Amino acid sequence: MDIDYDVIIIGAGPVGGYTARLLCERGLSVVMVEEHNEVGRPFQCAGLVTPSAMDAVEAYDTVVEDVDGALIHGPSGTLVPVGRQGELRTYVVCRKRFDQTVVQQGLEAGADLLLESQPTSAEVTPDGVEIEIINQRTKETRILRSKLLIGCDGAHSWVRRRFKMGYPKEMMVGFQTEVVGYQGKEGWLEMYSGSEIAPGFFAWVIPSGNGTHRIGLWSKADLLDGRTVLDCYNDLLKHPLWKDRFENIIETARYCGPVPSGMIRRPFKDRVMVIGDAAGMAKPTTGGGLGPGFKQISSIADKLVERINADQLTEKDLKAVTKSSWPKMKKEQDRARALRDLLVSTRTDEELDEHFANFAKPEVISLINEIGDIEKPVPLGLALLKKVPAFRKLALQAGVKLLFS
Numbered sequence: 001m002d003i004d005y006d007v008i009i010i011g012a013g014p015v016g017g018y019t020a021r022l023l024c025e026r027g028l029s030v031v032m033v034e035e036h037n038e039v040g041r042p043f044q045c046a047g048l049v050t051p052s053a054m055d056a057v058e059a060y061d062t063v064v065e066d067v068d069g070a071l072i073h074g075p076s077g078t079l080v081p082v083g084r085q086g087e088l089r090t091y092v093v094c095r096k097r098f099d100q101t102v103v104q105q106g107l108e109a110g111a112d113l114l115l116e117s118q119p120t121s122a123e124v125t126p127d128g129v130e131i132e133i134i135n136q137r138t139k140e141t142r143i144l145r146s147k148l149l150i151g152c153d154g155a156h157s158w159v160r161r162r163f164k165m166g167y168p169k170e171m172m173v174g175f176q177t178e179v180v181g182y183q184g185k186e187g188w189l190e191m192y193s194g195s196e197i198a199p200g201f202f203a204w205v206i207p208s209g210n211g212t213h214r215i216g217l218w219s220k221a222d223l224l225d226g227r228t229v230l231d232c233y234n235d236l237l238k239h240p241l242w243k244d245r246f247e248n249i250i251e252t253a254r255y256c257g258p259v260p261s262g263m264i265r266r267p268f269k270d271r272v273m274v275i276g277d278a279a280g281m282a283k284p285t286t287g288g289g290l291g292p293g294f295k296q297i298s299s300i301a302d303k304l305v306e307r308i309n310a311d312q313l314t315e316k317d318l319k320a321v322t323k324s325s326w327p328k329m330k331k332e333q334d335r336a337r338a339l340r341d342l343l344v345s346t347r348t349d350e351e352l353d354e355h356f357a358n359f360a361k362p363e364v365i366s367l368i369n370e371i372g373d374i375e376k377p378v379p380l381g382l383a384l385l386k387k388v389p390a391f392r393k394l395a396l397q398a399g400v401k402l403l404f405s
């Protein structure tokens with residue numbers, strides 16, 4: 001097969017842009033195919049980028065606020081402050097500019113970009129992949145051929161569905177507004193919990209620069225009991241404990257979107273792979289998908305490029321490329337989910353209140369600050385179970401869950 005590109009990437013989101021950059025920097029020819037007429041819109045994101053994810057793309061000029069910590073509220077109001085003033089925990093970015101910066105890096109490394117374009121069919125042959133692309137404005141179609149097709153096309157990935165690659169283990173739903181008029185502590189985000197506000201998960205208020213805030217929440221359909229995330233959002237604003245904080249807000253924008261978490265069983269097939277949200281990479285504990293998506297591709301980039309150059313891209317070859325990192329990432333995700341369920345998602349408000357009373361003890365807060373790492377929640381969960389007497393009764397259940405996760 002005469003190929004047009006070594007790799008065709010469907011989706012020019014942050015993970016598509018970063019993937020394009022890493023592959024181009026290693027000498028490959030790459031095209032990104034993006035259905036929208038601009039990069040970075042529409043976006044559904046709270047805009048939190050961890051330092052390690054930021055290190056990967058160095059998009060520092062998209063930062064709108066540095067965050068030192070979180071003020072976490074239990075269902076009855078117990079406050080657990082996590083973080084230390086002046087010690088950066090995470091960045092808040094303008095997500096549109098962040099996506100554009102990352103995709104621009106891909107273009108500068110040599111990738112091409114087709115906007116307003118979507119795949120309509122894709123066939124894999126022993127020699128390559130043949131993809132029909134339609135331009136949505138002109139309705140013109142063209143055939144592109146490559147050695148490898150990568151789906152970076154988000155939570156409802158066309159590539160994943162076309163090649164019947166399965167589904168992420170969980171699909172949470174997130175809702176968020178942007179507001180002015182909220183008075184929060186500068187450089188600190190806030191989290192609210194409880195079954196009325198965010199069943200099994202949490203709501204957030206994130207400072208986003210120039211006096212603006214992002215207010216949102218996420219949960220799962222089976223925990224919402226017929227309510228919508230918008231109902232929960234309204235309940236947060238009217239909650240007797242918190243309503244005073246929200247009384248002067250003016251909404252300027254709102255979004256709703258899926259958070260896929262739980263790496264799919266087969267993220268690759270002959271000449272096809274999926275990365276980022278398409279593969280279900282978001283963290284089960286925070287919903288953050290940028291860092292895991294970046295890590296998923298950076299952990300295999302060198303080996304993958306060797307295989308692409310040698311045109312060895314069967315499912316077996318791709319399994320060999322990914323086997324030292326992806327199963328480990330999946331396992332870590334499964335363990336974090338098991339601990340999240342045990343400590344938070346399956347708990348009643350009364351039980352959560354008890355947990356918060358324990359979290360709020362000074363020695364536990366020190367432990368959280370010492371071991372707590374948004375990137376690796378499992379060690380913290382295990383330390384809490386081991387070192388906090390009140391949590392010891394959960395340790396056996398945790399052991400069983402971790403064993404079978």
Ligand SMILES: Cc1cc2nc3c(=O)[nH]c(=O)nc-3n(C[C@H](O)[C@H](O)[C@H](O)COP(=O)(O)OP(=O)(O)OC[C@H]3O[C@@H](n4cnc5c(N)ncnc54)[C@H](O)[C@@H]3O)c2cc1C
Binds near residue numbers: 035047152158287
């Ligand atoms: C409310 C909410 C808040 C969140 N907050 C955070 C946060 O604070 N921090 C964080 O790290 N993560 C957060 N996430 C998750 C984060 O937004 C995603 O994990 C991240 O965007 C994944 O990047 P991606 O490139 O894999 O997919 P996307 O960002 O979804 O990009 C996919 C791209 O593919 C394009 N595309 C899709 N289908 C096609 C097609 N058929 N043809 C062509 N193009 C296509 C899309 O237009 C898009 O440009 C949040 C999610 C939600 C819903």
